Amino acid sequence: MKKHIVFACSSGIATSTVVAEKVVEHCKDHGIDVVYQQAIIGELPSLDNTVDLFVATSQVETKLNTPLVNALPIITGFGEEEVLEKIITLLKG
Amino acid sequence: MSRIIISEESVFTDLQASNKEEALKVLADSLLEQEFIHDSFYESLINREVNAPTGLQATDMGIAIPHTDPKHVKQDSLAVAVLDKPVVFQDMVDKENSIEVKVIFLLGLSKSTKHLNILKQIIELIKEEGSLEEISNMPQSDLYSYLSETLSTE
Numbered sequence: 001m002k003k004h005i006v007f008a009c010s011s012g013i014a015t016s017t018v019v020a021e022k023v024v025e026h027c028k029d030h031g032i033d034v035v036y037q038q039a040i041i042g043e044l045p046s047l048d049n050t051v052d053l054f055v056a057t058s059q060v061e062t063k064l065n066t067p068l069v070n071a072l073p074i075i076t077g078f079g080e081e082e083v084l085e086k087i088i089t090l091l092k093g
Numbered sequence: 094m095s096r097i098i099i100s101e102e103s104v105f106t107d108l109q110a111s112n113k114e115e116a117l118k119v120l121a122d123s124l125l126e127q128e129f130i131h132d133s134f135y136e137s138l139i140n141r142e143v144n145a146p147t148g149l150q151a152t153d154m155g156i157a158i159p160h161t162d163p164k165h166v167k168q169d170s171l172a173v174a175v176l177d178k179p180v181v182f183q184d185m186v187d188k189e190n191s192i193e194v195k196v197i198f199l200l201g202l203s204k205s206t207k208h209l210n211i212l213k214q215i216i217e218l219i220k221e222e223g224s225l226e227e228i229s230n231m232p233q234s235d236l237y238s239y240l241s242e243t244l245s246t247e
Contacts, residue, residue: 010145014160014202017209018216041145058145059188072186076149077220 002033003091004051007071008058012040015057019071023055026084032091053090096169097211099244100127103172104237113180113194114139117159120172120199127170130201134165138199148182148192151219153226155192157182158215160200170201171211173240175229195229214244 005023009016016038024034039047041058047066054060054068057075067090073079103123110116121135138161141147147159159182174197184190198215218224231239 010141011160011162011202013163013204014200014209014212018213021213058185075216076151076186077216 001031001092002035003027003053005034005036005053005055006039006044006047006051006066007036008039008041008044008054008056008060010041010058012038012043015075016055019055019057019074022074023071023084023087027088027091030088030092032088053087055087098127098129098168098170099173099237099240100170101234101237102127103170104233104240105172105174106231106233106236107177108174109177110180113142113157113182116174116176116180116197117199120174120197124170124172124199124201129166129168129170131165131167134161134201137161137165142182144188146183146185146188148184148194149186149219150184150192151225152222153224154196154229155179155182155194156196156198156219156225157192157194158185158198158200158212160202160212163202163204166201166203168201169203171240171244172199172201173197173236174199175231175236196225211244218243 007016007020027034045062048064054066055071057071073083124130138159141161148157179193179195181191182194184192
């Protein structure tokens with residue numbers, strides 16, 4: 001199974017990179033091959049409907065069609081497992 | 094230089110600051126003096142904190158991981174401060190929420206994604222029970238040694 005994810009954060013490279021590595025590895029363990037790109041939060045509306053999932057480490061205020069997961073728990077460690085599970089569920093669903 | 098620099102001049106303990114702007118100015122100035130960042134870095138850093146704050150509640154205490162647009166950075170570098178008295182940052186998880194921050198890890202990250210490993214390491218470190226407590230009690234030179242040894246700068 002191959003899925004496309006956009007990882008977004010405010011700077012476009014910092015927290016989104018840390019999260020991307022964890023998520024991609026987790027997906028791989030569940031048989032999902034991930035192709036991804038990184039973006040700043042402001043770019044998400046222009047990327048809407050082009051990928052399978054948005055994973056953001058910053059609050060997103062705009063309403064988007066693409067499913068969005070807040071991945072801050074992966075940074076803080078609190079609720080990390082649940083977020084990773086949710087991502088798998090959304091991708092497989 | 095291709096590695097991330099943690100220099101002794103950028104490691105502070107018992108830092109006195111009334112608010113986050115003051116604390117961040119001290120840290121940013123130390124990086125500016127060493128020519129790791131551009132003049133524009135500090136303002137960009139402060140502005141970023143408004144909409145996308147970097148305060149985090151870790152297991153032992155509040156910390157912050159401020160960083161900003163890579164274009165303001167010349168050389169990948171890290172500045173760390175343990176504050177004498179905590180200052181307030183807004184919470185990365187919910188910007189309406191305030192965090193009392195005791196330790197600041199200021200990241201100067203340029204376009205290169207090579208050194209994001211250090212952010213990852215800092216994040217792992219803050220999840221370790223007792224590590225932050227230990228860090229916040231170390232004398233400056235010990236803290237500098239600890240950071241240089243624990244965080245891989247390659």
